[in-house]
C-alpha cells in the first residue's frame with residue numbers, strides 16, 4: 001500500500017518537473033495593440049544556448065515565445081505591428097520560471113516634411129509631390145512603418161530669382177547653396193524638385209543619408225519613399241535576399257513599383273541614432289537607439305535581411 | 318556537290334547559332350542593367366553611377382542607346398505602365414477617400430482628388446517617357462562613337478525634336494566637365 005503511494009508520488013513529481021520544463025513557455029503580452037497581427041523577435045537564453053531574434057507572428061495579444069531564461073548576451077523583445085512604430089525593450093528579466101513580459105507600442109509618429117519646387121511647371125510638380133506623399137503613406141501603412149505626415153508642405157520656388165542656377169545638382173554640389181538660397185527647414189526632411197541630379201532627370205539622392213533630398217524632374221513618385229528611407233538611415237539592398245519590389249533596391253521602375261521593407265530595415269530606420277527619426281525629429285525620446293548602420297548583424301542588430309512576413313515571392317526567413 | 322554545300326551551310330549555321338547563344342547572355346545582361354538605369358535609379362555611392370556604368374560598358378551599350386534614342390521607349394514598358402497606372406490611380410483615390418493623414422493642405426488634397434484617371438495616366442506616362450528618353454540622351458552624350466555624337470548634335474539643333482533641350486543640356490554639361 002505505502003509502496004504504491006510512493007510510486008504515485010514519484011510520478012506526480014516527475015510530471016510536474018516535466019510540465020515546468022516543457023509545458024510552461026514564457027509569454028509576451030502586447031500592450032497598445034491596434035488589434036492587428038503582431039510580429040516578435042525575442043532574445044534570451046534557451047537550453048541549447050543564446051537565442052537571437054526567435055520569431056513569432058500572431059494575432060493574439062499574448063504570444064508564446066518558448067522557454068527562455070536570462071542570457072549573458074541580449075535579453076530583449078522587438079515588436080512590429082500595423083500603424084505603430086517598431087517597439088523595442090531590452091534587459092528583459094527572463095527567469096527559469098514561467099514569465100509573462102509586456103511590450104508596449106508607442107503611438108504612430110507624425111513628422112513634417114517640406115517640398116521645395118524649384119523647376120516647374122508648378123502644377124505638374126505639385127501633382128507629383130502630392131502623389132508621392134499619398135504613395136509613401138500607403139507604403140508606410142501597409143509595411144508597418146508606424147509613421148505618418150503631420151504636414152507635407154509644398155512650397156513654390158519656381159519664380160525665385162535665378163531659379164535655374166539651382167536646377168542641376170552635380171555630384172560634387174554643396175547642399176548649403178540650396179539650403180541658403182532656395183530654402184531649408186532644420187527640423188524636418190526637405191525635398192527639392194529640380195531638373196537633374198548628377199546629370200539625370202530620373203535620379204534621386206538623399207545626400208549623405210541626411211534630411212536633404214534632391215530629385216530630378218522625372219523622378220518616379222513611387223520612389224520618393226526610397227529616398228525617405230535613406231533619410232531614415234536605410235542602405236541599398238541588392239543581395240539575392242532582395243528584389244526590385246523592395247523599396248531599398250537601387251533602381252525603380254514606375255511600371256513595376258516598389259512595395260516592401262524588410263523587418264531588418266524597419267528596425268534600423270527606427271533605432272539607428274543616425275536615422276532622421278531620431279537625429280532630426282527626436283520622435284522617440286527616451287527610447288533605445290543603436291548603431292546598426294548598413295549590413296551588419298549581431299545580437300544587438302537584427303539581421304538586415306530579416307522578414308517576419310512574406311514580401312511577395314520573398315518568403316519570411 | 319549540292320550535298321556538300323548544304324552540309325557546309327548547316328555547319329556554318331550551327332556555329333553562327335552557337336556564337337549567338339554564347340554572346341547573348343552577356344549582352345542581355347548589360348541591356349537589362351542599362352534598362353535599370355534608364356527607368357530610374359538612386360545615387361547612393363555603393364553602385365556605379367549611370368556615368369560610370371556607361372563608361373565601363375561603352376562598347377556594349379553604344380548600339381543599344383542609339384537604338385533607344387531612335388525608336389523610343391520599348392513598347393512592353395509602355396504597356397506595363399498603362400496597366401500599372403490604372404492600379405496606382407485606383408489605389409491613390411481609395412487612399413485619398415479613406416485616409417486624411419497625408420499632411421497635404423486641403424487645397425492640394427482637392428487638386429489630387431479632382432485629377433481624372435485619364436489625366437493621371439497621361440501625366441504618368443509622359444513623366445515615364447520623358448525620364449526614359451532624357452536619360453537615354455544623357456547616355457548618348459557619354460558615348461565617344463562618331464555615330465553617337467552626330468546623332469546628339471542633330472537632336473540638339475532640331476528645334477522640333479521633343480528632347481532637343483535635353484540634348485542641348487547634355488552638351489552644355491559635357492563642356493563644363
Ligand SMILES: [Zn+2]
Pocket residue numbers: 226227230236250359360361
Ligand atoms: Zn537609394
